[in-house]
Amino acid sequence: MTWRETAVTWILLLAGFFAAWSVAAATLPVPAYVLPAPMAVVEAGRDLVVKGILPTYVAESLRRMLTAAVIAFAIGVPVGLALGMSRRLAEFAYPVLNFFQSVSGIAWLPLMLVWFGFGERTILIAVNYTVIFPVTLNALLGVRSVPRIYVSGLRTLGASRWRIARDVILPGSLPSIATGMRLGLAYGWRALIAAEMLVGAHGLGFMIFTAQNFHLTARIMLGMVVIGALWLVLDYFVLRPLEQATIERWGLIQR
Amino acid sequence: MVKALRGLAPFVVLVAAWEVVSRSGLVAEIFLPRPEDVARTGWAMALDGSLWVNIAASLGRVLVGLVVSVPLAVGAGVLVGLSRRLAVVLEPVAGFFNALSGIAWLPLAVTWFGLGWGSVTFIMVNTVFFLVFFNTLVGVRTVPRVFEHAVRTLGGSRWHLIVQVLIPGAMPSIVAGIRMSIGFGWRALIAAEMIATSTGLGFLIFNAQNFHQTDTILVGIITIGLLWLATDRLLLQPLERWTVERWGLVSS
Numbered sequence: 001m002t003w004r005e006t007a008v009t010w011i012l013l014l015a016g017f018f019a020a021w022s023v024a025a026a027t028l029p030v031p032a033y034v035l036p037a038p039m040a041v042v043e044a045g046r047d048l049v050v051k052g053i054l055p056t057y058v059a060e061s062l063r064r065m066l067t068a069a070v071i072a073f074a075i076g077v078p079v080g081l082a083l084g085m086s087r088r089l090a091e092f093a094y095p096v097l098n099f100f101q102s103v104s105g106i107a108w109l110p111l112m113l114v115w116f117g118f119g120e121r122t123i124l125i126a127v128n129y130t131v132i133f134p135v136t137l138n139a140l141l142g143v144r145s146v147p148r149i150y151v152s153g154l155r156t157l158g159a160s161r162w163r164i165a166r167d168v169i170l171p172g173s174l175p176s177i178a179t180g181m182r183l184g185l186a187y188g189w190r191a192l193i194a195a196e197m198l199v200g201a202h203g204l205g206f207m208i209f210t211a212q213n214f215h216l217t218a219r220i221m222l223g224m225v226v227i228g229a230l231w232l233v234l235d236y237f238v239l240r241p242l243e244q245a246t247i248e249r250w251g252l253i254q255r
Numbered sequence: 256m257v258k259a260l261r262g263l264a265p266f267v268v269l270v271a272a273w274e275v276v277s278r279s280g281l282v283a284e285i286f287l288p289r290p291e292d293v294a295r296t297g298w299a300m301a302l303d304g305s306l307w308v309n310i311a312a313s314l315g316r317v318l319v320g321l322v323v324s325v326p327l328a329v330g331a332g333v334l335v336g337l338s339r340r341l342a343v344v345l346e347p348v349a350g351f352f353n354a355l356s357g358i359a360w361l362p363l364a365v366t367w368f369g370l371g372w373g374s375v376t377f378i379m380v381n382t383v384f385f386l387v388f389f390n391t392l393v394g395v396r397t398v399p400r401v402f403e404h405a406v407r408t409l410g411g412s413r414w415h416l417i418v419q420v421l422i423p424g425a426m427p428s429i430v431a432g433i434r435m436s437i438g439f440g441w442r443a444l445i446a447a448e449m450i451a452t453s454t455g456l457g458f459l460i461f462n463a464q465n466f467h468q469t470d471t472i473l474v475g476i477i478t479i480g481l482l483w484l485a486t487d488r489l490l491l492q493p494l495e496r497w498t499v500e501r502w503g504l505v506s507s
Contacts, residue, residue, distance in 0.1 A: 005340070006343060006344065009340060009341075009343075009344045010344055013344055033366065034366065034367065091261070092264070092265050093265065095262050095265050095266070096265045096266065096269060098484070099266075099480050099484060100480075102479075102480050102483040102484055102487070103476055103479050103480040103483070104441075104442040104445060104446075104479075106442060106445055106446040106449070106457075107442075107445050107456075107457070107460065107475070107476050107479045107480075108476060109449075109461075110449075110460045110461050110463060110464035110472045110475075111460075111464070111469060111472045111473070111476065113464050114285075114286060114464055114467055114469055114472070115286055186439075187439075187442065190356075190357045190358055190359075190439070190442065190443065191442070191446075193357075193358050193359050194357075194358040194443075194446035197358070197361070197362075197446075197450060198446070198449060198450065198461075205358075205359075208359065208362045209361075209362055209450075211362060212362035212363075212365055212366055215366065217363070217366055220362045220363050220366065221363065223359075223362075224355055224359050224360070224363065227354075227355060227359045228351050228352070228354045228355035228359070229351075229354075231354040231355075232350065232351055232354045235354065
């Protein structure tokens with residue numbers, strides 16, 4: 001299928017979708033807040049941009065996500081690598097990390113609210129918690145997946161421990177680290193939206209949650225589109241290429 | 256047996272550290288209750304049934320999500336996958352809904368279904384549907400065309416193609432999708448229960464927060480973690496391994 005056919009199919013599909021939506025919104029006997037017309041969503045978007053609410057909230061959510069990602073990466077990767085270096089330590093740490101990973105940050109939120117109160121700090125800690133465990137766990141698994149033969153090979157040739165860590169273990173575990181980062185951020189982004197709803201201090205999650213109280217359904221839908229689109233952009237243009245690149249560059253070490 | 260015991264060792268250390276910290280007086284007991292208090296609360300909740308009621312509510316929603324969404328999503332994924340043209344167009348659409356899955360739907364769900372069982376279950380159904388749909392689509396698309404041609408040449412009907420080539424070929428991808436969808440869905444469910452209903456483990460811990468019952472919160476958190484580990488280890492991992500062994504070679 002050529003790109004032209006793809007584009008035509010896309011345009012037809014989108015036109016059909018919006019036409020069906022408009023007709024449904026105009027004819028179905030439900031109040032406008034249950035099913036707003038597509039134009040109402042566009043209008044809500046224009047309104048929010050003009051008032052500056054949307055840019056502020058987008059920036060707020062992205063800032064939180066970035067902060068959490070940087071901290072999680074800075075702590076999770078070194079800790080995961082260090083734990084992975086020793087087989088015994090890795091076997092010891094794995095079940096604990098796995099347990100904490102399986103309890104999402106949102107499940108800790110009630111406890112964190114008691115500990116840190118309703119506010120920015122709680123949101124950041126909850127999101128950070130969510131991102132850090134997949135990252136650490138995958139860094140650990142990455143180290144363990146480096147075939148021993150490479151380590152032994154370099155050691156036989158007289159390399160120091162440091163040299164082995166830098167030239168074998170780190171590159172060998174990079175694909176796994178990239179995977180962990182992608183999974184962590186996927187969980188983290190959703191945890192952020194949920195935390196913003198529950199804690200209620202700006203951000204996109206807060207925006208769509210409060211819109212529900214006032215039956216501003218068009219605003220909810222707009223917020224959902226923005227949340228989905230931001231994640232897609234992040235995933236398709238940053239995380240996936242990064243994962244692909246590390247796998248292509250260093251992934252062959254497994255085979 | 257020895258292996259299982261060794262797996263428990265880290266948790267024994269963890270609980271011991273918790274015991275030491277909570278006894279040291281560094282943290283007030285209202286912030287960090289002692290392990291034995293949490294155990295006692297958990298035992299009491301198990302005896303009066305409140306723990307089981309909430310576990311049943313949460314697991315029931317997961318089950319409804321799976322029973323409703325998996326057949327629908329696999330069916331839709333295979334049908335769309337039959338047409339290359341439709342598949343190319345709908346794959347990004349499914350990707351978009353995956354990106355959106357989970358808790359972001361909650362405000363809309365509450366608008367449509369009101370607070371309660373409907374909204375929370377919708378979150379679960381929605382998350383499972385789009386992840387499994389996407390993975391089925393991708394799975395069907397990766398089945399080598401050669402197999403399709405072979406079955407067609409040998410006189411197989413469309414139906415044969417679906418049942419004997421496409422679904423088995425897509426199976427590893429479908430099962431991976433189911434496993435992922437339960438992971439994402441379970442997290443979204445806990446969050447949704449905090450906001451939109453008055454049963455389930457999410458509600459249990461969020462409600463306890465209002466009364467600063469940190470022991471109840473910890474019982475809930477530990478239950479959530481154990482339930483996920485049990486599901487993953489006893490159900491999802493074996494299922495995935497079995498499918499890959501049984502059908503995995505088809506796509507490689």
